[in-house]
Amino acid sequence: MTSPLQQKIKITGASIVTANRTGDGVVIYRTADKSWSSRIADASVVHNADEARALLSEAVADDVGAIGAYIAPVEVIEGKIEPGNLREHIRSEGLTIELLPVPA
Amino acid sequence: MYAYDEIDRTLVNERVSEFRDQVQRRLSGELTEDEFKSLRLMNGVYLQLHAYMLRVAIPYGTLSSPQLRKLAHVARRYDRGYGHFTTRQNIQYNWIKLSELPDALEDLAAVGIHGMQTSGNCIRNITTDQWAGVAPGEIEDPRIWAEILRQYSTLHPEFSFLPRKFKIAITASDHDRAAIKIHDIGLRIRKNEQGETGFEVLVGGGLGRTPFIGKTIKQFVVHRDILSYVEAILRVYNQYGRRDNIYKARIKILVHELGIEKFAQEVEDEWLQMRDGVLALDDAVVEDIRSRFSYPAYQKLSDNPDEMKAASADPRFAMWLGNSVAPHRVTGYSIVTLSLKPVGMPPGDATAEQMDAIADLADKYSSGEIRVGHEQNLALPNVAKRDLPALWRALDKIGVATPNVNLITDIIACPGLDYCSLANARSIPIAQELTKRFADPDLANMIGKLHINISGCINACGHHHVGHIGILGVEKNNEEFYQITIGGRADEQAEMGTLIGPAVPYADVADVVEDIVEAYLALRARPDETFVETVKRLGVTPFKERVYATR
Numbered sequence: 001m002t003s004p005l006q007q008k009i010k011i012t013g014a015s016i017v018t019a020n021r022t023g024d025g026v027v028i029y030r031t032a033d034k035s036w037s038s039r040i041a042d043a044s045v046v047h048n049a050d051e052a053r054a055l056l057s058e059a060v061a062d063d064v065g066a067i068g069a070y071i072a073p074v075e076v077i078e079g080k081i082e083p084g085n086l087r088e089h090i091r092s093e094g095l096t097i098e099l100l101p102v103p104a
Numbered sequence: 105m106y107a108y109d110e111i112d113r114t115l116v117n118e119r120v121s122e123f124r125d126q127v128q129r130r131l132s133g134e135l136t137e138d139e140f141k142s143l144r145l146m147n148g149v150y151l152q153l154h155a156y157m158l159r160v161a162i163p164y165g166t167l168s169s170p171q172l173r174k175l176a177h178v179a180r181r182y183d184r185g186y187g188h189f190t191t192r193q194n195i196q197y198n199w200i201k202l203s204e205l206p207d208a209l210e211d212l213a214a215v216g217i218h219g220m221q222t223s224g225n226c227i228r229n230i231t232t233d234q235w236a237g238v239a240p241g242e243i244e245d246p247r248i249w250a251e252i253l254r255q256y257s258t259l260h261p262e263f264s265f266l267p268r269k270f271k272i273a274i275t276a277s278d279h280d281r282a283a284i285k286i287h288d289i290g291l292r293i294r295k296n297e298q299g300e301t302g303f304e305v306l307v308g309g310g311l312g313r314t315p316f317i318g319k320t321i322k323q324f325v326v327h328r329d330i331l332s333y334v335e336a337i338l339r340v341y342n343q344y345g346r347r348d349n350i351y352k353a354r355i356k357i358l359v360h361e362l363g364i365e366k367f368a369q370e371v372e373d374e375w376l377q378m379r380d381g382v383l384a385l386d387d388a389v390v391e392d393i394r395s396r397f398s399y400p401a402y403q404k405l406s407d408n409p410d411e412m413k414a415a416s417a418d419p420r421f422a423m424w425l426g427n428s429v430a431p432h433r434v435t436g437y438s439i440v441t442l443s444l445k446p447v448g449m450p451p452g453d454a455t456a457e458q459m460d461a462i463a464d465l466a467d468k469y470s471s472g473e474i475r476v477g478h479e480q481n482l483a484l485p486n487v488a489k490r491d492l493p494a495l496w497r498a499l500d501k502i503g504v505a506t507p508n509v510n511l512i513t514d515i516i517a518c519p520g521l522d523y524c525s526l527a528n529a530r531s532i533p534i535a536q537e538l539t540k541r542f543a544d545p546d547l548a549n550m551i552g553k554l555h556i557n558i559s560g561c562i563n564a565c566g567h568h569h570v571g572h573i574g575i576l577g578v579e580k581n582n583e584e585f586y587q588i589t590i591g592g593r594a595d596e597q598a599e600m601g602t603l604i605g606p607a608v609p610y611a612d613v614a615d616v617v618e619d620i621v622e623a624y625l626a627l628r629a630r631p632d633e634t635f636v637e638t639v640k641r642l643g644v645t646p647f648k649e650r651v652y653a654t655r
Contacts, residue, residue, distance in 0.1 A: 023131060024201040025155035064133035068151060085582050086530075087521060091153050095522045097532045098448060100455050100503075102185035 009049045009056070014074050016043040016081070017052070017059045018091070019066035027091045028066060030059045036066060040081050040092045045074060105168050105473055106251055107396045108216040115258070116213045119220060123147050124206035131203060148194075148219025149205060152525050158197045158205060159222040160212060161229040164236065164250040164274075165193040165476040169463040172474050174215045176459035182208040187459070189444060189452040191478045191516060191567055192271070193231045194222055198523050220258070225266045227257035227338075232274045233281045234477035237399065238485045240433045243293045244301060246276040248394050249330065252385070255393075256331055263338050267345030268353035270338070271310075278596065283478055285309045285318045285598035286570060288355045289337060294324060302326040307337060307367070308359030309598075311564035316356040317598050319364045321371065327390070329375075332383040336375035340367065400471035400486050405436025407489065415493035420507075423545060424496055427507035429487075438489055440470075442482040442504040443514065447543045450532045451517045452480030454504075461502045469495045478567075479555075480516055481509065511548040512556060512621070513539040516567055520560030520577065521584075527560035529577025529584035529610070534558055537614045542621075551621060554635045557592075570594035572636050573617060574601040584610040590620060590647055591639035602639075604648045608655065616651050623650040 017030035021038075028036040029043035037043070046052045052071050059069040073084030083089040090096060123143070130140040144150075148159040160175070167175070175195055179187045182204050183197040190196055200208060212218060221228055230250040237245040253272060257263065263270070275282040276293035284290030290306035302324045309318025325333045341355045344362070359367045415421045430439040442462065445451050454462075462482065466474045469491045470484035477483060482504070487495060499505035508514045515538060518524065520531030535558055542548050557571025561578075568574035574589035585607035592601030608616050621635075627646055628638045639647070 020151055020155070022137075023203045025151060025199075027154060063136050064131075067137050086584065087153070090521060094154070096530060097450060097522055097536060100186055100446075100449055100453055100458075102455050103457065 009053050009071065011046075011049055011052050011071060011073070013084070014045050014047055014076050015052050015071050015084075016040070016045055016074050017055045017069055018043070018072045018088070019059060019069035022065060022067050025067075030055055030069070034058055036062075040074070040083065043074070043081055045076060045081060105166065105398050106247070107398065109396075112216060113213075116216060116218050116220075119147070119218065120206060120209045120213050123209060127202060127206050142224070144202075145223040146220065147205075147209065148222035149202070150223065150525075152198065152519075152523050153521075154523065155199045156202050156205070157523070158200045158208065158219055159190070160195050160197075160217055160219050161222050162193045162195060162217070162476050163254050164230060164232040164247045165234045165478075166236075166247060167474040167476065168215070169466045169472040169474065171215045171217055172459050172463040172466070174212055174217070176456040176463070178208050178211060179459065180456040181211075186453050186455045188450070188519065189454065189476055189480050189482070191480060191518075191565060192229060193234075193476050193478060194229060195476075196519070198519070223269075224264075225268050225270075226264045227260065227266075227270045227272065230254050230257070230272050230274070231282055231287075231478065233277060234475040234483050235281060235430070235439055235485065236276065236475075237397075238432050238434075238437075238439055239277050240431050241277060242433065243276045243295060245397065246274040246282075246291075246293055248390070248397060249291070249293065249303075249327075250274050251393055251397075252331070252390070253334065256334075263342065266338070266342055267347045268350070268355075270341075270355065272334070280594075280596040280598075281477065283567070283570070283594040283598070285596075286311055286315075286567070286594060287318060289334060290318045291330070296324055296326070300326055303330055305333060305337075308356040308364070310354055310356040311567060311569045312354070313351055313562045314354075314357060314360075315564070315569045315600050316360060317600065319359065321364060321368045328385045328387075329379050331385055332379045332381065333371075333375055335383055336371045336378065339374050340370045344370070402434045402437065402486075403488070405488055405490065407435050409436075409490035411490045411493050415496075420500075421493060421496055423549075424500075424505055424507040425492065427511070427549075428505070428509045429492060432486070436489055438487050438492060440484045440487045440492070440495065440499075441477070441509045442484065442499060443506040443508055444481050444504065445508055445514050445539065446503050446506050447513065447539045448536050449539075451515050451535050454482070458502050458504060461498070462504065465495060465498055479514065481514070507545055508548055510553050510555070512542045512551050512554040513548055515539065515556045515558060516571065517558040518560050518565035520558070520566075524560060526563055527577065528579040529560050529586065531558040531560040531566055531575075531577060534575060534577075534586070534610075534613050538617055541614050541618060551625065552632070552634055554621070555593075556617070567594060568592075569600045570598060571601060572639075573620060575613060575617075578607055580607070586610065586613045588613075588616055588620070588651070590644055591636055593636050602644045604644050605652050612655070619651045620647050623647050
């Protein structure tokens with residue numbers, strides 16, 4: 001499989017790096033302090049391909065902590081980071097569907 | 105039920121401890137994700153949008169009540185309290201933690217179930233008719249042959265790294281409930297003029313990016329030769345199947361490119377070299393496997409018991425009876441389908457509480473046996489007719505008696521973009537909206553048999569190509585659109601649906617389906633002409649005109 005770092009990086013606007021946490025699969029975001037957060041608000045936002053490549057590169061290097069890191073589009077509205085497409089909305093905010101009732 | 109032996113138990117337990125070690129090494133960093141990925145996939149562990157997903161095989165769709173209780177336990181203890189039954193007689197858990205997976209698999213192993221060969225380029229879970237062994241007119245129980253193939257294919261060294269995944273389905277009834285024509289190999293059990301059991305063998309069916317209906321490669325393979333013939337097909341595929349292009353790697357592409365005659369000749373040449381070898385099935389082996397299937401001691405019961413006469417006055421019971429209860433091969437018994445398609449809920453989902461309750465009801469009313477169908481419903485295969493009213497009340501209480509089997513709200517849907525990392529668009533919310541639109545049981549009954557199948561991407565886990573109405577989610581400029589096909593079917597007359605026109609946006613899908621249904625109701629020749637019959641008679645044009653007249 002091609003490493004995400006070997007793929008051509010093309011970004012058209014504000015972007016972040018996201019992945020899933022290795023131990024439990026939870027959605028996580030790469031932060032500016034080279035760590036991970038489960039809150040998109042903590043994500044490090046990049047604006048060009050070089051920045052994105054650097055952020056992705058350090059994320060991919062953390063193979064123990066995270067799985068499947070990739071660059072995802074976001075919108076930054078009045079300082080608030082919002083997912084840039086439906087897939088990322090669902091990853092960030094959860095299912096869009098009603099589920100069968102499960103006892104707490 | 106089939107009783108697993110010590111070999112099965114040892115194999116499954118050894119795999120669990122092997123996987124436990126692999127998970128520990130992954131979590132400690134000793135294994136990279138690149139090294140670990142194929143190991144987790146061999147145990148049915150995928151990574152989806154929100155979490156890992158565990159796919160567990162339910163061989164030939166048969167579960168015992170202890171097995172179903174264990175599936176409930178896994179849902180409750182390791183997941184979020186529910187599981188999702190798939191179109192290939194599997195169950196998927198969507199929120200499972202990698203660190204807890206070995207424990208979950210150990211718990212499942214205690215009842216002989218596992219996730220092996222539910223992923224990867226190997227022979228996947230062998231599927232069959234969910235009414236196997238109890239359907240009237242069935243030639244014989246196809247699960248015996250599914251079990252023989254399961255044993256043969258489990259961890260088969262030659263076929264663990266095929267060009268691509270490989271799916272086999274078997275039926276023994278005239279009416280195909282196993283969708284054999286859309287499988288890599290489809291087997292239809294038949295008898296020859298001498299009364300011997302054998303198989304019509306179909307090959308090269310499949311959906312996905314390049315859909316094909318399977319073609320008959322051999323009209324009759326006598327039962328002793330079925331393993332060698334299947335192996336000959338696999339060998340030809342393994343040798344010539346494309347490994348350079350994942351989109352052209354399935355056997356259907358090879359069959360299409362070689363042509364069925366040339367492919368059949370290759371198989372024949374291979375087969376003639378090996379048919380009398382070790383794979384020739386000894387009758388004693390078949391009988392041994394047959395003897396490990398147990399059947400209930402059926403009683404002599406009335407086909408029209410007093411309990412039924414009394415209950416039939418209740419119109420809700422009568423509607424359920426007419427919809428969800430099918431004839432059994434034994435007088436006085438029925439096959440009961442449990443709808444996992446309640447209005448407004450995800451198709452195929454069941455909570456741990458429902459699974460536990462169904463297991464209890466199976467013990468009380470169905471010889472402890474539960475079946476899983478590719479339509480994402482469950483069935484109780486051995487219900488005495490006198491017990492139907494009491495069973496219905498119990499099923500109704502737990503929400504699995506919606507009388508919509510085979511009707512427009514009995515929708516097949518993949519998990520779609522709500523869960524799946526491959527999906528381009530959502531499936532479940534479309535299904536939920538449609539079940540609300542057609543929630544009125546009288547309306548659904550008036551429409552009659554109509555299967556809607558929804559897939560969130562071209563991989564077609566929701567079998568959209570063969571839906572009477574098929575809905576395929578695509579993404580255009582970051583928005584969800586849906587292509588609509590009509591006239592498909594997955595049974596013995598399997599056919600791909602025909603696209604009716606340009607894709608429509610998410611918000612329009614339910615309206616479009618309503619338009620199609622209204623057109624059908626206006627166009628059908630008589631009330632019992634089914635939707636697919638009307639489409640077959642008239643083609644797609646009148647439906648297309650109706651849908652796009654105002655769009």
